[in-house]
Amino acid sequence: MINDWEQEQERLDQVTEKLRKRIAELEPEVAGLRSQAGEIRKRFWEEVTVNTSNNEDFEETFYSIKQQEALLSERERSYKLRVQQWKGMNKLLQSPYFGRIDFNEDGLGFSEQVYIGVSSFVDSDGLSFLVYDWRTPIASMYYDYSPGEAAYDTPGGRITGTMELKRQYQIREGRLQNVIDTSLTIGDELLQQVLGKSADSQMKSIVATIQREQNAIIRDDKSRMLIVQGAAGSGKTSAALQRVAYLLYTHREKLKADQIVLFSPNPIFNSYVSTVLPELGEENMQQTTFQEYLEHGLGTELRLEGPFDQIEYVLTEQATREYEARLKGIEYKASVAFLQALQSYAGWLGREGMRFNGIRFRDGDLITIEQMETKFYGYDPSIRLANRIAMLQEWLLQELTLLERKEREEPWVQEEFNYLDKEQYAAVHSELHKERGVFDFAEQYEEIQEFLQNKRRRDEADFDYAEREEELLRDMIVKEHFKPLRRSVKRMLFIDMVGLYAQLFGDEDAYKTMTNEAEVPGHWSEMCEQTKEKLGRLELFYEDATPYLYLKELVEGVRTNTEVRHIFVDEGQDYSMFQYEYLKKLFPRARMTVLGDFGQAIFTQATELYGAASPLIRLYGEADTNLIRLVRSYRSTREIVEFTKALLPGGEDIVPFDRTGNKPRLTVAGSGEQLAARMIEDLAALHAEGFDSIAIITKTAAESGEAYDRLTAQGCPSLRLVTQKTLTFEKGTMVIPAYLAKGVEFDAVLIYDASSRAYHRESERKLFYTACTRAMHRLHLYATEEWTRFIQELDSSLYEADPLGIGGAQLT
Numbered sequence: 001m002i003n004d005w006e007q008e009q010e011r012l013d014q015v016t017e018k019l020r021k022r023i024a025e026l027e028p029e030v031a032g033l034r035s036q037a038g039e040i041r042k043r044f045w046e047e048v049t050v051n052t053s054n055n056e057d058f059e060e061t062f063y064s065i066k067q068q069e070a071l072l073s074e075r076e077r078s079y080k081l082r083v084q085q086w087k088g089m090n091k092l093l094q095s096p097y098f099g100r101i102d103f104n105e106d107g108l109g110f111s112e113q114v115y116i117g118v119s120s121f122v123d124s125d126g127l128s129f130l131v132y133d134w135r136t137p138i139a140s141m142y143y144d145y146s147p148g149e150a151a152y153d154t155p156g157g158r159i160t161g162t163m164e165l166k167r168q169y170q171i172r173e174g175r176l177q178n179v180i181d182t183s184l185t186i187g188d189e190l191l192q193q194v195l196g197k198s199a200d201s202q203m204k205s206i207v208a209t210i211q212r213e214q215n216a217i218i219r220d221d222k223s224r225m226l227i228v229q230g231a232a233g234s235g236k237t238s239a240a241l242q243r244v245a246y247l248l249y250t251h252r253e254k255l256k257a258d259q260i261v262l263f264s265p266n267p268i269f270n271s272y273v274s275t276v277l278p279e280l281g282e283e284n285m286q287q288t289t290f291q292e293y294l295e296h297g298l299g300t301e302l303r304l305e306g307p308f309d310q311i312e313y314v315l316t317e318q319a320t321r322e323y324e325a326r327l328k329g330i331e332y333k334a335s336v337a338f339l340q341a342l343q344s345y346a347g348w349l350g351r352e353g354m355r356f357n358g359i360r361f362r363d364g365d366l367i368t369i370e371q372m373e374t375k376f377y378g379y380d381p382s383i384r385l386a387n388r389i390a391m392l393q394e395w396l397l398q399e400l401t402l403l404e405r406k407e408r409e410e411p412w413v414q415e416e417f418n419y420l421d422k423e424q425y426a427a428v429h430s431e432l433h434k435e436r437g438v439f440d441f442a443e444q445y446e447e448i449q450e451f452l453q454n455k456r457r458r459d460e461a462d463f464d465y466a467e468r469e470e471e472l473l474r475d476m477i478v479k480e481h482f483k484p485l486r487r488s489v490k491r492m493l494f495i496d497m498v499g500l501y502a503q504l505f506g507d508e509d510a511y512k513t514m515t516n517e518a519e520v521p522g523h524w525s526e527m528c529e530q531t532k533e534k535l536g537r538l539e540l541f542y543e544d545a546t547p548y549l550y551l552k553e554l555v556e557g558v559r560t561n562t563e564v565r566h567i568f569v570d571e572g573q574d575y576s577m578f579q580y581e582y583l584k585k586l587f588p589r590a591r592m593t594v595l596g597d598f599g600q601a602i603f604t605q606a607t608e609l610y611g612a613a614s615p616l617i618r619l620y621g622e623a624d625t626n627l628i629r630l631v632r633s634y635r636s637t638r639e640i641v642e643f644t645k646a647l648l649p650g651g652e653d654i655v656p657f658d659r660t661g662n663k664p665r666l667t668v669a670g671s672g673e674q675l676a677a678r679m680i681e682d683l684a685a686l687h688a689e690g691f692d693s694i695a696i697i698t699k700t701a702a703e704s705g706e707a708y709d710r711l712t713a714q715g716c717p718s719l720r721l722v723t724q725k726t727l728t729f730e731k732g733t734m735v736i737p738a739y740l741a742k743g744v745e746f747d748a749v750l751i752y753d754a755s756s757r758a759y760h761r762e763s764e765r766k767l768f769y770t771a772c773t774r775a776m777h778r779l780h781l782y783a784t785e786e787w788t789r790f791i792q793e794l795d796s797s798l799y800e801a802d803p804l805g806i807g808g809a810q811l812t
């Protein structure tokens with residue numbers, strides 16, 4: 001090994017030297033291209049000859065712009081490519097590789113040393129790979145096999161052979177820190193080290209220690225739908241992000257980062273994962289939350305309740321009268337049954353019941369609802385609803401043109417013209433000239449044409465134009481007034497969408513008629529009342545948002561996005577089937593990767609991901625769906641996983657990674673003040689141990705506020721309160737509601753109130769589990785009264801009762 005070590009250091013020195021050399025070569029090239037592109041951009045308009053005085057010149061201008069554009073984009077492209085190479089090399093310089101396999105391909109009779117790093121590096125001969133990118137086909141063996149027989153797939157077929165050596169390296173600033181020969185798939189020693197580290201404010205890339213089952217997720221290139229059910233901390237999010245990097249690399253010719261969309265559970269999570277791809281030398285995919293997407297679709301017509309307000313309601317309002325009906329509503333409106341009811345409703349609207357908004361102008365009806373209805377139901381009923389709406393829209397725009405022309409003769413126009421004050425007149429006048437002189441290219445073109453054909457003389461035309469000024473100003477006055485009408489027709493505001501949605505929530509018989517006899521759910525009339533009352537205030541419950549948009553698209557036509565090729569849904573258990581159907585429709589050309597954990601389903605509309613019961617499999621059909629299950633949990637110590645897995649029915653399957661630490665600790669105190677004092681002491685002790693990412697997790701936002709106030713009042717230093725408005729994830733000590741801590745992790749977690757008062761209902765079990773599974777190294781739980789039954793049910797060997805328990809630590 002000593003000998004090997006020297007050889008390895010020698011090779012490392014050689015590779016580092018070559019990298020330095022290559023970077024030095026690339027640098028002037030990168031700088032040169034950058035300044036060239038900048039220069040072209042700056043002088044873009046100097047280089048093109050804008051001349052439109054006659055036909056030929058006009059054409060020449062057009063081509064000259066095109067040419068300049070092509071030149072610029074070509075330079076920008078090669079600049080980007082070079083910069084990417086340059087960045088890759090710089091990254092390699094710190095640590096050129098993390099692994100090596102020696103592979104003896106069948107039939108070749110010699111063994112190749114394959115060094116693996118975050119990007120490829122080819123020697124100056126252009127042939128020998130000094131480093132292979134971890135995403136190359138050959139590198140997959142590093143993750144999939146132990147020494148012995150091994151194979152990998154290439155576009156040309158499967159290559160088999162023998163892996164003779166598998167080695168891991170830790171390299172820092174060009175020096176070897178550690179060399180490990182491994183027989184396991186990926187040596188536990190390195191993983192131990194990685195997992196033992198402190199939490200970070202940003203997620204880390206895991207390329208050096210990807211596990212075999214995670215590799216299958218990362219490299220799945222075939223399925224239309226990939227569903228991953230993985231226990232808390234099993235690396236779902238990590239695998240998803242490395243998968244994005246893999247896809248971008250493998251399909252770099254045709255797939256761009258902005259053709260991939262990741263739906264994340266909340267904005268904090270967005271900030272948490274945003275550095276992984278850049279760290280891997282790739283551009284970030286588009287990141288959004290479903291809420292953001294809904295708001296984008298709804299525009300400003302309606303105010304939308306957020307998903308977290310809905311959770312707060314579900315968690316805190318159980319004592320209210322309308323609670324049960326609202327919960328039933330949340331469930332029903334997320335169901336496929338409701339989706340089908342809406343489809344039937346759209347069919348019914350094709351025959352009757354459409355609701356329009358009339359177009360009014362200056363206190364009068366310009367186009368009435370009745371006119372629209374007659375026109376609409378006069379179209380051939382076999383034409384699709386949305387197409388008939390498009391026809392109606394077209395008709396309305398034509399009507400507006402006719403009406404606009406008529407309107408010019410109305411006395412108010414003359415009046416407005418007379419009252420144009422000097423400034424207004426001057427402004428309109430110059431606007432008119434500018435518009436005609438510079439922007440109205442088409443008109444100039446016409447003029448040139450006519451001029452060339454000797455139809456009229458230019459000076460004559462100019463003279464005409466001056467004469468027509470008043471007329472034009474009057475046209476313009478009317479046009480200005482009609483602009484908002486046109487805009488609203490273009491935005492489909494002539495459809496009374498709110499009315500259409502509200503119309504559904506009438507009496508049971510009407511509902512059945514409109515939806516082709518859909519089954520009416522329980523609590524129907526209360527549900528209707530609640531929905532309509534909210535709509536009356538131009539607000540939407542969160543559970544109504546997706547159905548509302550879905551209906552809108554059934555009526556107005558789908559605004560599909562055909563650019564996007566991959567959709568990633570993280571925390572996929574929290575989406576309803578309705579939402580999945582909607583995503584499928586919106587992104588017809590995208591493949592979908594759904595990652596989630598049914599054990600962490602905190603929304604009422606949760607969807608089971610795995611197993612025969614999963615409705616998600618039906619979305620694209622079994623043949624196009626690949627299901628992967630992850631059961632090894634990497635985040636937390638063995639003790640924490642043993643504790644948390646016992647909280648879940650079916651949790652027996654979860655396998656902890658073998659990293660040990662303290663057992664979760666339970667502390668009871670006589671009063672809230674005593675407890676807070678104890679927490680402050682515990683925080684200080686945890687800090688002293690070197691843990692600097694600590695969360696005090698509460699059940700609700702209200703409880704977070706209370707905890708924050710109490711702890712701060714009792715002198716707790718530098719505490720941060722996280723709310724749904726918090727956009728970035730930072731290190732430190734924070735108070736955070738469980739549902740916002742989804743997907744992120746902390747060195748230590750303190751469960752602020754684990755009493756039966758806080759967590760009791762079965763529906764709260766998963767929220768409690770989610771909160772506890774955020775802890776990497778330490779988990780402390782507190783209560784001032786009886787423990788939640790989820791803890792009482794546990795075997796007492798799974799935790800430690802606080803030896804210094806204040807106020808008698810009774811457990812039952």
Ligand SMILES: Nc1ncnc2c1ncn2[C@@H]1O[C@H](COP(=O)(O)OP(=O)(O)OP(=O)(O)O)[C@@H](O)[C@H]1O
Nearest residue numbers: 206209210211232233234235236237238634635743
């Ligand atoms: N192969 C691996 N190598 C190193 N670390 C890993 C690996 N897999 C997972 N981890 C670590 O385990 C932790 C949990 O990973 P991640 O957040 O991806 O899990 P998750 O399944 O999305 O969790 P949850 O559902 O609980 O939010 C992270 O710190 C991650 O870096």
